[in-house]
Structures are given as structure tokens and as C-alpha cells.
Amino acid sequence: GLQIVWDRYDAMQPQCGFGQLGLCCKVCNMGPCRIDPFGDGPKTGICGATADTIAARNLVQKIAVGASAHSDHGRDIAHALLLTARGEGKGYQILGRRKLNALAQELGVETDGRRIEEIAEEVAEILLAEFGKQEGELIFAQRAPEGQKKYWREAGIMPRGIDREIVEALHRTHIGVDNDYRSLILGGLKAALGDGWGGSMVATELSDVLFGEPWPVRAKINLGVLSEDEVNLVVHGHEPTLSEMIVKAAQEPEMVKLAKENGAKGINIAGICCTGNEILMRQGIPMAGNFLQQELAVSTGLVEAIVVDVQCIMPALTDVASKFHTKVISTSPKAKFPGAIHIEFREEDALDIAREIVRTAVENFPNRDPEKVNKPEGTMDLVAGFTMENVFHHLGGRFRATYRPLNDAIIAGRIRGVAGVVGCNEVSIVHDSAHIAMVKELIKHDVLVVQTGCSAIACAKAGLMQPEAAFKYAGKGLQEVCEAVGIPPVLHLGSCVDNSRILMACVEMVKEGGIGEDISELPVAGAAPEWMSDKAISIGSYVVGSGIFTVFGRPLRVKGSRAVDEFLRKGLEDVVGATWEFEEDPIKAAHIMIEHINRKREALKLRPMMYAAEAA
Ligand code: SF4
Ligand code: SF4
Structure with missing residues (x-):
């Protein structure tokens, strides 16, 4: 029979309590050691490491893995831009001239009288050097408000180079190095800040340069986007360098002709996870779903090929695909899957390789077995494509690209504040339920919600990313703003690396004035109600590290150490101006965020909410 993620989860029960509490250590070969959190068992590992050290060390390793994933993605984009600028990236064009010029100005790159490729080459070189930089401070970290930079410098966590901090x-986590949980966690925050203000920010900025800046675009979402009479090619993973080329190749007349020769009406590209978000944001390509839908997409029997690159691709995919005609095509030299066809992707031959992948999918169409087809019904409309630059273009009106109207709406009590709700799906939670419940509760209380990643996909499927959603779900104040500007109450800001757009939106809110001198004073909050990956831990770490109070659903695996748990939930306030909280009930979590936003409003002496009684 067909085994998918929920079956495997059931088979895994009960899961190990030591692991869940963060009290299992496998750092050296004298272990594994397990600390007994309750009874008379060992209170230290064989080397003497305490529960505090072990829990903090486990957490820091996860931050480092998460930060490395985003940052390696950023490096790949920078490399693709460099090759394109040098005329070696076949198929790519530099489409984001405005962003390139803005970056050139910020980085001190001369633009007068130079070709766009020369400017792009120098910008790419400068940002690539950020990965290996050994001293000084990250360039993009300078974008943060002075207050945040002061926190980072005083705590010694201002990142020097992206790779260096990882x-x-x-x-620090090797046996017998850093044994102080506070010092360990600060080391982790430093690596995470190098992700948020480094690797991820480079990924976002240079994707905008290479593929163009997103602009609001209507699209469709959910498994119903898979077509019965077209070749379905699903792109899954993270990096737009691949998915953008697949879209380009699939639109070529020869490829469409080949599809028709093989009995299909055309070629339908659909996305899963963040590589899907990237092409949704820029081109309105339909989304099939999020993390927990990857196997479901294949099990429709409608997918000719699922092409994957890196991150969040279940190894089980090849087994599920083997029950259908679906080909799993891996493309990254870093991520190979037994049972998959490997067509290695190189930016130098990007378009030719994309053509080969599309051709493989098209030629598989005749193998689709109608007996095994189970076409899912239903799609949802959404508007995606918001960015730090364009979102408040809307709030400011086209001729006044400014955050003033947002800040004014917050000051006036029309909008309570802003929440970033992001992150993964997690199998123990009813699929998407926590994202949707939390976001509905927030907008009902006049909190504007910005989203990325699988969380954005969840809420888009629930219809929260259409302008009409404001009338159905938002509080009266938020509704008025959405109506005036024509935006949904929940804004799709892109893929997980695009959480850097949320950081920059906060920077703009501070700059605009009137709602806080640094990010930690803003009436904002973050959340990841269904988080599961190490990348989510890195994101949470840099968001908290950047002064934004953040609520995770299931707790970080540190509950076996009261000291570590308290440091994350209370102690960090004095260090970075923000803390974590953990709350599995999404409605309760939303209210924790609302109360936090209310406290920030009170501290800023903002007016009471305009329609407080109705929102309560
Ligand atoms: S204690 Fe650690 S090594 Fe042992 S079963 Fe649990 S998670 Fe695995
Ligand atoms: S580092 Fe210490 S606690 Fe960890 S496995 Fe080795 S001996 Fe055990």
C-alpha cells in the first residue's frame, strides 16, 4: 500500500522524550548521554556536561544548520548573478535594474557610464565576499536601526562574515568548548543574524536583481491546479535559479509543440514549497501546495515529473512516485535521492538543462495511467507578490511610496500592529490548521499579517490572501485600510529567505517614525505555529535577535533545561530587546502576540484602538 507522512508518523509513536526535551547528547563518541530530568538518573553526561549545556548545544547546532541552508542558497544566487554578469549564465537576464541600481548605490558601486553587466558583476563580487569575510561587520547589518546594532555590538553578536559565524x-558545540548556555545561545544568535541580515538578505536582494522585483499578481493555489489534460511538472525545493529556467523552457513553442505531439494540451508548471513561492511571486505560476502536500501531489497520478533541488524534499518521494508514472528528478549536486533521475543543474547551461528536464516530463505524459488518476477538486484565488518596496507603495498610493500611511494607521489605532506569521507544516498538527486559526484571529483584531513560506501557502489556500478576505475576517479598522488601498489583510511576501523582506519592512517602519526608535519598540510580533525545520529555528533566532517577540507552536527542544528555556523566554529581553514564547494553541498564541502588541502600543503612548469594543 501507499505509505505517506501521516502513516510514518503513526508508526513512529511514541517518540523519544529525551530527544524532545533536548536532553540527549551525541556530541562525542563516549555518548550518547541522556540526562534524567525527573528521577535519580544521571544529571550530567559522561564528560560532565549539564542539561543546560546539552540543550543549548543541541539548539545551536540546529541554528547553524538552518543558517547554513539559507546562506548557501544566497551564495548560489550571488554566483548565478556573477556568471550572468560575465555572460556565462546561459538563459539568465538581469531583470531587476531598479534593485540593482539601489544596491549599487548602497554598496558604493559606480554606475555612471557603466553597462548593467559591469555593475552587476561588482555588486555580486562584493556580496559574495560577505560569505567569507573574516573581520568587521556585515554590510546589510548596517541597514538595521542604531538601537539594534547597539544591542548586537554590546552583546558581541554583530556578525562579521556569513560563513564565519556558522x-x-x-x-562552540564540539565537546569541551563552550559550556555556558548563555554564551552558546549568543553564539547561535550571531550565526542566525548572519543568516537574516546576510545569507537570506543576499538571496532576496539578488533574486530580485536577477529575476526582477515581484509585483502584486493574481494566481491559483491548491492541488486542484494540477491539470487533467496538460503535462504537469511540479517544481519543489527552494532556489529560483532552477524553477525560473523551468518556467522559461516550458513556455518555448517547441516544447509546447512536443507536449501536443505527446497528447497533452500544453505544459502546466506548479510549485511546492519555496521554489514555488519564488515563481508565484514573480510570474503568478500556480502553487500545488506546501510541505505536507508533496506526496499528495504525486499520489494524484497526474504528475509527469517532480523536479527538486534542495531543502524540505522528503526522501520518501521516490517511493511514492514508484507507485505511479511520476519521475522524480533531482538536480543539485548537494542533494541526491536514491531512486531519482539525476539531471545535474549548472548555471552555465541553465536553459539547456531546464529544457532536458521539461522534455523528460513531456515525454512521460503518455505513461499516465487513467486508472490511477485521482484529480483533486478545488483551487483558491490569491494575490501574491508583495515586497518591502511595493507593499506600502500601495498603502502610500502609487505616487507616494512611503510607510507613512501604515505608521499613521497604527498611530491612529486603525491597525493594531503587524505580525509576521511564517514557517513550515508539522505532521503532528492538523495540516495548516494552526496557521489559519492564528492568522484569522490576528486579522480579526486588526493586526495586519505578512507571511512567507509554507505558512503563506496555508493561508492562501484558506482564501485569506484575496482582498475580499478583509470584509469576511478582518476587524473594522484593518478592513478600512485594506479597502482604501485594495490589499488583502494577509500579504504574501515570498519564500523563507524573503523573511529578510519582513526585517526590512520593520526598518522602514522605524525610519518613518512615530512608532518606535528601534525594531524592539515597534508594535509587531512574529510566529511560526507549525515550524519543524532547522531553517525555522534560524529564522526564529534572527527575528528574536532583531528585536521581534516571536511565538513558536511546539517548543524548541530545550524544555529539559529550565535555565535555557527561561533565557530564551525572558533573559534575551535585556540582550536583544525581544524574547521567544512557545504556545501550541494557535488562538492562545495569537492572543499572546496581541497582548505583546498592546503593551508596545501602551509604551509608545499610541491612541486606543479605534474600534476596540468590536474587536474584543
Ligand atoms: S535518547 Fe537520543 S539517541 Fe537515544 S533514542 Fe532518544 S533521541 Fe535517540
Ligand atoms: S559530549 Fe559529553 S554529554 Fe555529550 S556525548 Fe560526549 S560525553 Fe556525553
Whole structure:
């Protein structure tokens, strides 16, 4: 029979309590050691490491892995831009001239009288050097408000180089290096800040340069986007360098002709996870779903090929695909899957390789077995494509691209504040339920919600990303703003690396004035109600590290150490101006965020909410 993620989850029960509490250590070969949190068992590992050290060390390793994933993605985009600028990236064009010029100005790159490729080459070189930089401070970290930079410098967590902080964080976790949980966690935050203000921000900025800046675009979402009479090619993973080329190749007349020769009406590209978000944001390509829908997409029997690159691709995919005609095509030299066809992707031959992948999918169409087809019904409309630059273009009106109207709406009590709700799906939670419940509760209380990643996909499927959603679900104040500007109450800001757009939106809110001198004073909050990946831990770490109070659903695996748990939930306030909280009930979590936003409003002496009684 067909085994999918929920079956495997059931088979895994009960899961190990030591692991869940963060009290299992496998750092050296004298272990594994397990600390007994309750009874008379060992209170230290064989080397003497306490529960505090072990829990903090486990957490820091996860931050480092998450930061490395985003940052390696950023490096790949920078490399693709460099090759394109040098005329070696076949198929790519530099489409984001405005962003390139803005970056050139910020980085001190001369633009007068130079070709766009020369400017792009220098910008790419400068940002690539950020990965290996050994001293000083990250360039994009300088974008943060002075207050945040002061926190980072005083705590010694201002990142120097993107890779350096990840390496140092890992070094700290080797046996017998950093044994102080506070010091370990600060080391982790430093690596995470290098992700948020480094690797991820480079990924976002240079994707905008290479593929163009997103602009609001209507699209369709959910498994119903899979077509019965077209070739379905699903792109899954993270990097737009691949998915953008697949879209380009699939639109070529020869490829469409080949599809028709093979009995299909055309070629339908659909996305899963963040590589889907990237092409949704820029081109309105339909989304098939999020993390927990990857096997479901294949099990429709409608998918000719699922092409994957890196991150969040279940190894089980090849087994599920083997029950259907679906070909799993891996493309990254870093991510191979037994049972998959490997067509290695190189930016130098990007378009030719994309053509080969599309051709493989098209030629598989005649193998579709009608007996095994189970076409899912239903799609939802959404508007995606918001960015730090364009979102408040809307709030400011086209001729006044400014955050003033947002800040004014917050000051006046029309909008309570802003929440970033992001992150994964997690199998123990009813699929998407926590994202949807939390976001509905927030907008009902006049909190504007910005989203990325699988969380954005969840809420889009629930219809929360259409302008009409404001009338159905939002509080009166938020409704008025959405109506005036024509935006949904929940804004899709892109893929997980695009959480850097949320950081920059906060920077703009501070700059605009009137609602806080640094990010930690803003009436904003973050959340990841269904998080599961190490990348989510890195994101949470840099968001908290950047002064934004953040609520995770299931707790980080540190509950076996009261000291670590308290440091994350209370102690970090004095260090970075924000803390974590953990709450599995999404409605309760939303209210924790609302109360936090209310406290920030009170501290800023903002007016009471305009329609407080109705929102309560
Ligand atoms: S204690 Fe650690 S090594 Fe042992 S079963 Fe649990 S998670 Fe695995
Ligand atoms: S580092 Fe210490 S606690 Fe961890 S496995 Fe080795 S001996 Fe055990």
C-alpha cells in the first residue's frame, strides 16, 4: 500500500522524550548521554556536561544548520548573478535594474557610464565576499536601526562574515568548548543574524536583481491546479535559479509543440514549497501546495515529473512516485535521492538543462495511467507578490511610496500592529490548521499579517490572501485600510529567505517614525505555529535577535533545561530587546502576540484602538 507522512508518523509513536526535551547528547563518541530530568538518573553526561549545556548545544547546532541552508542558497544566487554578469549564465537576464541600481548605490558601486553587466558583476563580487569575510561587520547589518546594532555590538553578536559565524557556532558545540548556555545561545544568535541580515538578505536582494522585483499578481493555489489534460511538472525545493529556467523552457513553442505531439494540451508548471513561492511571486505560476502536500501531489497520478533541488524534499518521494508514472528528478549536486533521475543543474547551461528536464516530463505524459488518476477538486484565488518596496507603495498610493500611511494607521489605532506569521507544516498538527486559526484571529483584531513560506501557502489556500478576505475576517479598522488601498489583510511576501523582506519592512517602519526608535519598540510580533525545520529555528533566532517577540507552536527542544528555556523566554529581553514564547494553541498564541502588541502600543503612548469594543 501507499505509505505517506501521516502513516510514518503513526508508526513512529511514541517518540523519544529525551530527544524532545533536548536532553540527549551525541556530541562525542563516549555518548550518547541522556540526562534524567525527573528521577535519580544521571544529571550530567559522561564528560560532565549539564542539561543546560546539552540543550543549548543541541539548539545551536540546529541554528547553524538552518543558517547554513539559507546562506548557501544566497551564495548560489550571488554566483548565478556573477556568471550572468560575465555572460556565462546561459538563459539568465538581469531583470531587476531598479534593485540593482539601489544596491549599487548602497554598496558604493559606480554606475555612471557603466553597462548593467559591469555593475552587476561588482555588486555580486562584493556580496559574495560577505560569505567569507573574516573581520568587521556585515554590510546589510548596517541597514538595521542604531538601537539594534547597539544591542548586537554590546552583546558581541554583530556578525562579521556569513560563513564565519556558522563555523564558529559549530566549533562552540564540539565537546569541551563552550559550556555556558548563555554564551552558546549568543553564539547561535550571531550565526542566525548572519543568516537574516546576510545569507537570506543576499538571496532576496539578488533574486530580485536577477529575476526582477515581484509585483502584486493574481494566481491559483491548491492541488486542484494540477491539470487533467496538460503535462504537469511540479517544481519543489527552494532556489529560483532552477524553477525560473523551468518556467522559461516550458513556455518555448517547441516544447509546447512536443507536449501536443505527446497528447497533452500544453505544459502546466506548479510549485511546492519555496521554489514555488519564488515563481508565484514573480510570474503568478500556480502553487500545488506546501510541505505536507508533496506526496499528495504525486499520489494524484497526474504528475509527469517532480523536479527538486534542495531543502524540505522528503526522501520518501521516490517511493511514492514508484507507485505511479511520476519521475522524480533531482538536480543539485548537494542533494541526491536514491531512486531519482539525476539531471545535474549548472548555471552555465541553465536553459539547456531546464529544457532536458521539461522534455523528460513531456515525454512521460503518455505513461499516465487513467486508472490511477485521482484529480483533486478545488483551487483558491490569491494575490501574491508583495515586497518591502511595493507593499506600502500601495498603502502610500502609487505616487507616494512611503510607510507613512501604515505608521499613521497604527498611530491612529486603525491597525493594531503587524505580525509576521511564517514557517513550515508539522505532521503532528492538523495540516495548516494552526496557521489559519492564528492568522484569522490576528486579522480579526486588526493586526495586519505578512507571511512567507509554507505558512503563506496555508493561508492562501484558506482564501485569506484575496482582498475580499478583509470584509469576511478582518476587524473594522484593518478592513478600512485594506479597502482604501485594495490589499488583502494577509500579504504574501515570498519564500523563507524573503523573511529578510519582513526585517526590512520593520526598518522602514522605524525610519518613518512615530512608532518606535528601534525594531524592539515597534508594535509587531512574529510566529511560526507549525515550524519543524532547522531553517525555522534560524529564522526564529534572527527575528528574536532583531528585536521581534516571536511565538513558536511546539517548543524548541530545550524544555529539559529550565535555565535555557527561561533565557530564551525572558533573559534575551535585556540582550536583544525581544524574547521567544512557545504556545501550541494557535488562538492562545495569537492572543499572546496581541497582548505583546498592546503593551508596545501602551509604551509608545499610541491612541486606543479605534474600534476596540468590536474587536474584543
Ligand atoms: S535518547 Fe537520543 S539517541 Fe537515544 S533514542 Fe532518544 S533521541 Fe535517540
Ligand atoms: S559530549 Fe559529553 S554529554 Fe555529550 S556525548 Fe560526549 S560525553 Fe556525553
